[in-house]
Amino acid sequence: MPFVKVARAEDIPPRRTKFLHVGGKPVILANFSGRIYATFGLCPHQNNPLEGATMWDNLIDCPFHHFQYDVTTGENHFPGNVYPKDDERLLAQLRPLKTYSVELRNGEVWVDLE
Amino acid sequence: MGKVARQVVEQAGVNVDVLLDKLIRAAGAEFTTFYYYTILRVNAIGFDGEGLKEIIEDARIEDRNHFEALTPRIYELGGALPRDIRGFADIAGCPDAYLPQNPRDIKAMLNVLVEAERCAVRTYTEICNMTFGKDYRTFELALAILHEEVEHEAWFSEYLGEGPSGHFRRGAPGDSPYVKRFMTADFK
Numbered sequence: 001m002p003f004v005k006v007a008r009a010e011d012i013p014p015r016r017t018k019f020l021h022v023g024g025k026p027v028i029l030a031n032f033s034g035r036i037y038a039t040f041g042l043c044p045h046q047n048n049p050l051e052g053a054t055m056w057d058n059l060i061d062c063p064f065h066h067f068q069y070d071v072t073t074g075e076n077h078f079p080g081n082v083y084p085k086d087d088e089r090l091l092a093q094l095r096p097l098k099t100y101s102v103e104l105r106n107g108e109v110w111v112d113l114e
Numbered sequence: 115m116g117k118v119a120r121q122v123v124e125q126a127g128v129n130v131d132v133l134l135d136k137l138i139r140a141a142g143a144e145f146t147t148f149y150y151y152t153i154l155r156v157n158a159i160g161f162d163g164e165g166l167k168e169i170i171e172d173a174r175i176e177d178r179n180h181f182e183a184l185t186p187r188i189y190e191l192g193g194a195l196p197r198d199i200r201g202f203a204d205i206a207g208c209p210d211a212y213l214p215q216n217p218r219d220i221k222a223m224l225n226v227l228v229e230a231e232r233c234a235v236r237t238y239t240e241i242c243n244m245t246f247g248k249d250y251r252t253f254e255l256a257l258a259i260l261h262e263e264v265e266h267e268a269w270f271s272e273y274l275g276e277g278p279s280g281h282f283r284r285g286a287p288g289d290s291p292y293v294k295r296f297m298t299a300d301f302k
Contacts, residue, residue, distance in 0.1 A: 054240075056236075063240075064139070064207070065139075065207060065208065066208050066209070066233045066236060066237065067209065078229055079209035079229065081225070081229065082209075082211075082212070082214075082225050082226045082229050083209070084213070084214055084215040085215055090212070
């Protein structure tokens, strides 16, 4: 799928997120250290929308259960950092958040939703 | 439910349904944390664990107090706790604080505890931000809980050697110095 324009960069200030639908697909944009990242817009834990999610350094924090994901990789940080590693049921809750490639073109945010 | 109690909050610009969702999730997290901290406390044994046990007990009892203090406000605003406790646990606003894979690993236990408290600090900061200058009663309650959650985080964080805070543990277990004024049935 080609890159599609989804927002203007100025709409996502540092440490902020912006939730939107692109062609019916929920997407969330996050500004970490001046760079914009894009991920799927539903938390993999229980498929709740990440609308209103907050940023803590590189971590995006789901407003429903406060599961946290590294926006640069999509990997779960919390509670993955404290859940026991021998419980398959718990480990299944720690699926990563799908990340998308982002390009900035003349102040516009373009995302490859492939 | 307090009809005017809810109306004044709505008229101040707060989406009360969203606020109630956050309060019920917060209450769920306090209730489940009380349960999981019980398991952590009984497993805090040995040279390192016994020293930690009393601090876990303070946090455990105070988290239960937070649940007690939140519940009346939920009903005042027209909300309700889920009828099924299983559903209540599922919507808890923070992940469960499970006993580590190795229960004798006290550092792993401390990480569970400190991360649970950090989740609580974020939760009540959000509620304070949402209600500041609009819903005075919920704000005061959330702020009181936040004070105690910040101290809990500091206790466990210091145990991990992350730096001094100047706090000290309670004079009596689970004293809730900030929240007890909201618990008129429990504290004299």
